[in-house]
Amino acid sequence: MSTETQTSYDPDQTTTMTMREAIRQALREELDRDEDVFLMGEDVGHFGGVLDVTDGLYDEFGDTRVRDTPISEAGFMGAGVGAAATGSRPVVEIMFSDFLGVSMEQVMNQMAKMRYMFGGKTEMPITVRTTEGGGMGAASQHSGTVHTWFAHFPGLLAVTPGTPAAAKGLLKTAIRSDDPVFFFENKMTYEQQGEVPTDEEFTIPLGEANVEREGEDVTVVATQRLVGESLSAADELDGDVSLEVIDLRSLYPLDTDTLVESLNKTGRMVVADESPLSYGVHSEVVARVMENAFFSIDAPIERVGVPDTHIPFSPALEGEVLPDAADVRRAVQRIT
Amino acid sequence: MVTIDIETEDGRREALRRMLTIRAFDSTASDYFADGEIPGFVHLYIGEEAVGTGACAALEDQDYITSTHRGHGHCIAKGLDPKYMMAELFGKRDGYCNGKGGSMHIADVDAGMLGANGIVGAGPPLATGAALTAQQKGEDRIALAFFGDGAVAQGQVHEAINLAATWDLPAVFLVENNQFGEGTPVDLQHNVQALSETAEAYDIPGFTIDGMDITAVYEAVGQARERAASGDGPTFIEAETYRYRGHFEGDPQPYRDDDDVARWRERDPIETFKDRLVDRGELTEEEYEALREEAESTIEEAVDYARNAEDPAPAEAYDDMFAVPVPEIEQFADRMRADGGTR
Numbered sequence: 001m002s003t004e005t006q007t008s009y010d011p012d013q014t015t016t017m018t019m020r021e022a023i024r025q026a027l028r029e030e031l032d033r034d035e036d037v038f039l040m041g042e043d044v045g046h047f048g049g050v051l052d053v054t055d056g057l058y059d060e061f062g063d064t065r066v067r068d069t070p071i072s073e074a075g076f077m078g079a080g081v082g083a084a085a086t087g088s089r090p091v092v093e094i095m096f097s098d099f100l101g102v103s104m105e106q107v108m109n110q111m112a113k114m115r116y117m118f119g120g121k122t123e124m125p126i127t128v129r130t131t132e133g134g135g136m137g138a139a140s141q142h143s144g145t146v147h148t149w150f151a152h153f154p155g156l157l158a159v160t161p162g163t164p165a166a167a168k169g170l171l172k173t174a175i176r177s178d179d180p181v182f183f184f185e186n187k188m189t190y191e192q193q194g195e196v197p198t199d200e201e202f203t204i205p206l207g208e209a210n211v212e213r214e215g216e217d218v219t220v221v222a223t224q225r226l227v228g229e230s231l232s233a234a235d236e237l238d239g240d241v242s243l244e245v246i247d248l249r250s251l252y253p254l255d256t257d258t259l260v261e262s263l264n265k266t267g268r269m270v271v272a273d274e275s276p277l278s279y280g281v282h283s284e285v286v287a288r289v290m291e292n293a294f295f296s297i298d299a300p301i302e303r304v305g306v307p308d309t310h311i312p313f314s315p316a317l318e319g320e321v322l323p324d325a326a327d328v329r330r331a332v333q334r335i336t
Numbered sequence: 337m338v339t340i341d342i343e344t345e346d347g348r349r350e351a352l353r354r355m356l357t358i359r360a361f362d363s364t365a366s367d368y369f370a371d372g373e374i375p376g377f378v379h380l381y382i383g384e385e386a387v388g389t390g391a392c393a394a395l396e397d398q399d400y401i402t403s404t405h406r407g408h409g410h411c412i413a414k415g416l417d418p419k420y421m422m423a424e425l426f427g428k429r430d431g432y433c434n435g436k437g438g439s440m441h442i443a444d445v446d447a448g449m450l451g452a453n454g455i456v457g458a459g460p461p462l463a464t465g466a467a468l469t470a471q472q473k474g475e476d477r478i479a480l481a482f483f484g485d486g487a488v489a490q491g492q493v494h495e496a497i498n499l500a501a502t503w504d505l506p507a508v509f510l511v512e513n514n515q516f517g518e519g520t521p522v523d524l525q526h527n528v529q530a531l532s533e534t535a536e537a538y539d540i541p542g543f544t545i546d547g548m549d550i551t552a553v554y555e556a557v558g559q560a561r562e563r564a565a566s567g568d569g570p571t572f573i574e575a576e577t578y579r580y581r582g583h584f585e586g587d588p589q590p591y592r593d594d595d596d597v598a599r600w601r602e603r604d605p606i607e608t609f610k611d612r613l614v615d616r617g618e619l620t621e622e623e624y625e626a627l628r629e630e631a632e633s634t635i636e637e638a639v640d641y642a643r644n645a646e647d648p649a650p651a652e653a654y655d656d657m658f659a660v661p662v663p664e665i666e667q668f669a670d671r672m673r674a675d676g677g678t679r
Contacts, residue, residue, distance in 0.1 A: 038472060064472060070502060075461055075495025082465020085450060088472055090465075105492065109455050110462060116442040118451065119434030119658035180657035185521060207662065253662040291671070296575060331429070 010200035012166075021192040022164035023053055023129075026171035027091065031061050034089060037175055040067040040076055041093030041129075051096050051131060051187060056160030075102035081111045084180070086128040090288075091175060094130040096182065097195035098144045111180050112155030124176040127171070132160075133186040133225060134273055134311035134322050134327045143311035143318075145273075148280040150182045151251035157206055160184040162227030162247035170249060177206065186224035186274065207253035213264065218332050219262040219269045221285055223248045226272040226323060228302070233328040241336050248273075251281055258284060260277035260293040267298035272323060275312050277305040300330035338415040338448075341391045342554045345618050349627070351393055351550055355385040355606045356631035358409040361418050362581075364635045365408065365425060365439070369585045373643075374425050378439050381409030383580035386605035387512050388413040390553025391480060391575075394561055400448045400466040400479040402459030404512070406579075407452025408484055411442050416447045422638040423436040427546065428645035435514070435648045436656060450479075456517075457490025459483050460509060464496040467505035478564040480557070486517025488531050497570065501538040506564035508557060509572045512547065514579035519591050535572035547575030548603045577605075 017025070030037050039045075039054060045068040047078065048055030058066040069076040073094060080092040094100050099109070107128075115124050134143035151158040157179055161167035167185070176179035213234055220243050222230040227247045234243035244262050248255070263269055271282040282303040286335060287299065304323045312318050341347040362380040369378045381388065384406070392401065392413035403410040411421055416432065425439050432442050443451035450466060453459050465479035470477045487493050488511060500507040511532075517525045526532065529535025535542020541563070545552045553575055560571035578600035582589045613619040654665050 067503075068601060070495070070498055072495035072498065074492035075464070075499045077444020078458070078492060078496060079465035079468050079499055082402075082450065082462035083468045084465070085462070086466040086469040088469040090464075104462055105455060105458060110453075111456055114443075114451065115658070116656045117433060117437045118443040118445065118656075119432065119436050120445065121433070122445040123659055155656070157662075206660075231348075253664055294665070 007210065009197055009202040011197060014195040014199045015198050016193055017164055017196050018190060019161070019164045019185070019192045020051070020053055022196045023167040023171055023185065024055070024057070025087050025196070026168045026175070027054065028060065030172055030175040031057065031065055031236045032202070036087065037089045037091065038065045038067060038071045039091045039093065040069050040080065042071055042094050042095050044068060045303055049093070051190060051312060053190070054093070063239055064079060070190055073103035074097050074106055074119035078106040078110065080126050081106050081114070081124070084124050085114060085122045089125045089175060091127045091129060094112070094128060095105050095132040096142045097132045097146045099139050099144060100130060107156070107309060108153060112153055113332040120294070125178045126180045127174045128180070129182055129183045129185065131185050131187045134318055135188040135312060137315055137318060139313040141248060145306070146273045147182070147184045147251055148275045151281065155180070156252070158184065158251040159206060159249060160186070160223045161249060162224055163212070163223060164192065164202070165196045165209065166204060166247060166249050168196050169202055173203040175207055176203065178187045181206070184224070189228070190223050192228060204249070207250045207255055209249055209255040209258040210245065210247045211258065213245040214241040215241045215266070217252045217268065217335060219246060219259070219261060220267045220272060220328060220332070221246045221248055221269060222272040223281065226274060226328070229323070230272055230328050232325040233332065236329060237332060241326055241332055244309045248281070248285070250333065254284065254288060256288045256292055259289055263289050263293045267296055268335050270302045270304060270328060270335070271329050272304040274307055274323060277303050278308050280305065299335040304328055304331050337516045338392055338395060338397050341446060342393055342551060343600060347393070348618065351389055353370040353608070354389045354413060354551065354611060355550070355567040356628050357418065357634060358385045358412045359372040359409055359606060360631040360635040361412060361421070361523060361638070364639060365435070366518065366581070366585055368639065374439070376438050376440070378425070378585045379405040379583065380581040380585065381406050383605070384514055384547065384577045385409055386550040387510070387553055387575045388482065390550040390556045391510055392483070394554050394557035395480060396477065398448065398477040400450055400477065400559070401483045402450045402463045402464065402479070404482055404484055404487070405440055405454060406450065406454070406484070407442055408439070410452070411449060415447060415451060416442070416444055418635055419632055419641045422598060422635070422642040423645045426642040427643055427647065429648040429652070430645045433536035434652065434656065451572050457483060457487035457493045458528070460487070460496035462495045463507055464500045464505060467500060468503070470506050471503070476565060478508060480508040480510055482510050482512060485511060485513040485522045485531060486525065488526055488534065489517070497538050497572065500570045501540045504567055504569040506567070507570040507607050508564055509570055510557065511572070511574045513574050513576050516579055516583065516591065518583045519587070521591060522593060530574060532572055532574040538572070540570050540572055542572035542574070544574040547577030548605045548608065550605060550609050591677065598671065608638055627675070
């Protein structure tokens with residue numbers, strides 16, 4: 001898929017940074033680049049973000065560009081929608097994705113539908129950032145992975161970076177997009193390090209997956225934290241089974257071509273995503289390859305995710321439900 | 337031109353013309369809905385014309401409004417063309433929303449109309465957002481949210497007012513208390529005597545006005561606009577009015593007392609305003625009849641236009657989802673339409 005935000009950049013100029021720094025850099029660059037961009041959310045200003053992502057931006061850009069909101073997700077999500085419809089480019093932060101439910105009317109019936117219902121006579125350039133995922137012992141109301149709801153709902157775009165570079169490039173594209181984009185950050189990836197292009201014009205088109213590691217035997221389609229886990233699994237299995245690891249990056253639109261191309265090569269696929277297993281990203285990936293590459297499939301496609309539970313508090317329980325490299329490895333071994 | 341000056345004779349005549357146009361539009365919509373020519377749901381503004389007209393007359397052209405289920409009156413008051421509104425009600429391509437919105441979603445963002453809305457209470461957050469854009473960009477424009485008494489029970493309305501009050505946004509929150517929240521009388525939905533009492537909670541001005549009197553609405557909104565535009569923040573206004581028709585057309589209205597309708601009709605916003613102008617010697621009964629007929633013929637022309645307009649092509653159902661189209665929509669549509677056989 002082509003987007004008007006696609007620009008050329010120098011891929012050789014990179015710096016090592018964490019996912020958190022990559023996201024912050026994307027926000028800083030876009031705040032600098034376009035006066036219509038502003039951030040708002042709970043504790044994003046003074047406090048610097050509850051997980052430190054927006055740290056420093058309030059001091060750099062001031063309280064009109066980085067706005068601390070009252071604790072009222074429906075109110076400020078709706079204000080973001082109204083602002084986007086009238087010429088602003090708000091970046092709304094929902095502190096934990098579990099709180100998105102509080103704002104859902106404005107997401108479902110206003111943000112997602114206004115452009116269509118108005119016959120295309122408004123744009124909706126809003127970005128919603130939120131954190132997902134378990135692993136911190138934060139229990140069920142601060143650990144969910146809800147991105148499939150938004151990938152499923154017509155009128156919204158949904159992306160999930162698996163690497164720091166993807167985080168920077170996708171977030172910049174999201175902010176420049178005239179459509180509503182949900183940007184899902186897995187909280188356990190904030191410390192993950194990687195090489196990130198420093199060029200301010202580095203953007204990644206929405207709707208493109210990325211082959212992080214080439215392989216011959218099994219395609220692992222992974223998202224967020226599970227990209228790293230799948231790369232670890234690939235290392236462990238190296239010499240025995242050759243894994244091709246794809247960072248899906250964009251949940252909607254979904255890059256069917258890259259998935260099909262990889263499956264045509266390997267004939268086998270594992271889909272690894274931290275959302276509950278039923279009716280989710282996993283199922284959509286499977287359906288797409290069934291529709292487009294059925295005769296290339298040599299073995300049942302395996303799913304790795306959360307077995308339809310909420311995320312429990314006790315580390316002894318949380319570790320049980322959260323998928324990791326070992327789950328990916330076992331899934332590969334079941335089909336090879 | 338949306339703004340009119342009710343202090344002048346021309347302005348008053350224009351205000352009357354606008355109210356008559358709204359009433360003609362909605363009476364006509366009622367007829368064609370009953371005939372089955374207009375699909376879906378239709379919610380009429382008859383009886384409430386002074387509120388929308390008085391409020392929009394006090395706004396500047398560049399100001400934004402958000403609306404409700406009952407949005408036709410707000411649209412006409414904000415200067416939208418009844419021709420394209422009627423075409424939208426008829427589901428035609430030339431309607432304001434290319435036939436995708438219908439009665440409940442008419443919008444014209446360029447004209448400052450951010451949409452009628454099918455969700456009770458969803459408009460105020462949008463108005464807060466439009467006011468936020470104005471403040472961010474330092475623009476001389478405000479946003480006014482029309483919402484009903486039913487919406488005052490919705491949490492997001494209070495969140496929107498709190499946000500606008502906290503940030504001193506240029507917004508006006510205007511409750512049209514038409515005495516019913518859908519099918520339930522207002523006193524069964526709220527404990528406060530006057531809905532405007534809620535303004536106290538946000539430390540903003542709040543008052544209740546006679547929504548059957550266009551002059552009262554015009555003056556109140558004019559003051560609220562001035563306050564908003566000068567950076568002092570929002571105002572909460574409750575306009576007491578009355579919904580002559582049911583919640584939706586076809587509503588059997590078991591909740592209504594016929595005597596109430598008769599009593600409110602004695603204070604009809606159009607009749608009383610006309611009488612006042614006649615008393616002042618600014619208008620004759622003949623001139624009034626001429627204005628009324630003019631309004632009705634404007635709407636008849638709108639119906640002719642709507643009837644003769646083209647339906648959208650079925651494939652247009654897949655347009656307008658995104659600024660940059662996604663491949664999924666076309667691919668899925670093609671696959672759904674395919675006849676089968678070996679791929």
